Amino acid sequence: MDLLLLVLLLVSPVHTWLSLEDWGSGSVEGSVGEFGECVCNVYLPDTSFPADRMELIQTTSSQLSVKVKLQINKIINLKIQLDVLLSSLSNLTARVEILESGPDKYIKLDFELLRIELREFELLVTQLKASLNSSSPAFESLYTEIRNMSLIVDQLESYDRSNLEVIRIEFTKLQRKLEKCQDDQDDFSNAEIGSCKHGGILRIGKPVISQLNADLTSSYAYGGWGKDSKPMPGSENMYWYSASSDTTVNRIIQYSDYYKLIMRQPFKIHSLYVQYNYDRRGTGNNYVVRENTMYYQFRSPFAMAKWNMTSATIAYKVVPEASTQFSYHYSANQNLDFAADESGLWVTYATAESNGTLVLGKINEQSFEVEEVWQTSIFKKSATNAFMICGVLYVTRSVDTQTEEIFYTYDTNKNEESYISIAFEKFQDFYVYLDYNPTDQRLYMFNNGYYVYYNMKFKVV
Template sequence: MIVTLHFLALLSSTVAWGRGGVIGEGRNGTAGGGGDRCTCEAFLPSSTFPVRDLVVVEQTAEEILHKLDLEMGKLEEYEIKMTAYVEKILKLTVEIEEMEKHSSDYNDADFADMKVEIKQVEALIKELQASISGSVTVFESLRVESTAMDEALTRLEKTYDKNWVLVTRREYVKIQLQLETCERRHDELFNPNIGSCAHTGIIRVGKPIVSHLNAHLNAAYKYGGWGKDSKPVPDRESMYWYSGYTSASIVDVRFYTNYQNLILRNHFQHHNLHSSWIGTGNNYIIRDNTLYYQINNPFGLAKLNFTTMKYESRVIAGVSSRFSYPNSINQIFDFAADETGLWVTYSTTESGGRMVIAKIDEASFGVEDEWQTSVYKPGVSNAFMVCGVFYAVRTVDIQTEELFYMYDTNTKQDSYISVQFDRFQDKFSNLDYNPTDQKLYMYNDGYYVKYHLWFNHTVEATAEPSLVLISDKIL
């Protein structure tokens, strides 16, 4: 009797066994001494799956999830402390106001006691600030680890059967969602002013938060954009979009129901643009489920509503096609959206290459007003709008960008600033602000990258008791 075993080996070598023990390595063998034979045939794949690499990634995922659970617990503690401190500050504010109104009723000892209470609150707030800074550092570290994990998974997906890494990819999605939850809780606690323009501008840009490589799993798709709808229609508040290509063109758009499906590259809609609607350049945005972008024939603005599939185009007289951002050709029109509406920037022959800001009426798709800046477009790597204020960005070195110029359309005043931030990769083709979460979205050499923004907030007048400014160091 002869028994033949056929199997697919995932090991680097195989051993054939017979009745007498080991009889051959990686080849057929026959046991001696008897009539019965056991033949083992091994078929090795052309390349072996690196199981050890996958195990390392899975272990990393477990460690990151454990650290995230700890940080979530800390955020809950911060929230409790923050509530208690606010109540204490409000109580002190009322007491101080009472002392100011009836100062003759209080002696030096009363004022000394109040100073002691203020110092105690100040110490508590300093302690909380240190804890918050520690959590932010942990988040940034975990982002770096999760990015490295995603790169490893992407490499395995591109080289081997995706089913082998599907389970680990799901673990990566859990990490990304947990990080998103932590960051959202952090924003709610310490940056609760989303939607408010009661600030004097951006004072800091966070570290690059890298989601992963584009949906095509192809680093050659260096041109494109991604992000969220800046004015989402009902039931699409959590939707993300992506469009990428190997050249500075826009030929299609993919939509994802939420961040999880973006990470899993599981789109629910995919629109290929009609040949006559194909755009150029990379500074397009999606607002109110409508794509706003640049076309070349005729050279001008275009909009495509994905709800009605209605297409429109407009020509703006005087716009020059000579002036583009240096990172990509055909970056003539740059669409932007903020808390106040829809904008587009460009240069004209009359402005001599200096950038012009235009407010767009969304209903008529016409220009409402224009403002000319003093910044020369070829010296700008990209730009965006926040609360009616134009921000220009320039490249400092191979790793660093800088917000260096701002123009306030409300006051018609401009100024030079210096707020630096890091890139993930060398070049980027799209940078836009989204007012729904106050984040910057960058398409960076094929990767989805975003940034937290910090603003210099001013105190809004309200009917509620205002917080007393105990010390400059507290704020």
């Protein structure tokens, strides 16, 4: 019966369909059509199939499916982020454990050095104020800044490295203000830069401690730093630094200016390691930079060497008389000591023939030859260092752990030697590098791993 109903529904027009109730009850009679076919009238109830609603359901279902997939992707991404956060939390926990293990693990930077610098700043401001016999508001402002900086140091002692960079910037600003005060009151130098119209050193100022070396380790006690003594155009503000844990000279690093030096942001690092079976390393710590060329003591063979930092080329020249048996008092291998002043390039050394006394040689920069020598009466091992100013050799020795003294001079202009006494303060007992720079009339010292410099006052003639 169901099959017959289905056939009738399919082959008959809609208007001839009987209602299902009438069909089932047999109450509806059929009739014969024009061509003899069976004709039945069927009346469908108002329950037609909701195709439009079905289509809406299908569309909604598809949309829900897309939304579910998006939510699943979000859950996956959140899981990935959660894994990253858990990893970061683990790293943070490890950092906290390191910090809790001891205050020395906060950062390698020495907070005590910051306090020492502030005390030096305060002392320098006091000296400047006394020399000018003035109570200018500028000095009071500097005192206030120093006191505020001391408070910041105390606060930042428990902070991380990024905050310490902030205080370093503030230190640099403060130091520049102090340097400006020095320049304005003209107390430390009364000679024009580049001029030799003075009677030599009158006195040396207090040590100005810039900071620990760029490697942030006091184990790098051997090295040097400073400026180019005859800078190329555009490099007037350039600084350089080189250091190691021993007297081997492995590299030299260049910084575009003082701020970059303090922030440890070099623009060029020159390696002197062995390359292509050729050893370019040096030894000793008395090197200078002149016209973007580093002059230093060659390691093998024992000779003068110059490393051109522009062309990355090297040359060396043996000094036959120079001996490796005589070094300065503080350190071994200080056999060839280079110096640069207003009149050119120099080297000091000792010879066996002179029984270890200092010999001063003038270097011809073009031929790289020692063209003229002067014999002194100073036994090199009793001296701690030496430098040149306007053709005059100044030799130093140790007085005690806090005091150094210039005790001897040799004037090559007059061929005269003399014994003098100009004492100056050391930041720490041990130092290996001391050289004068004619571009700013300062002494640069590498003092047990720290950058230190001195301003000077010359005698009026």
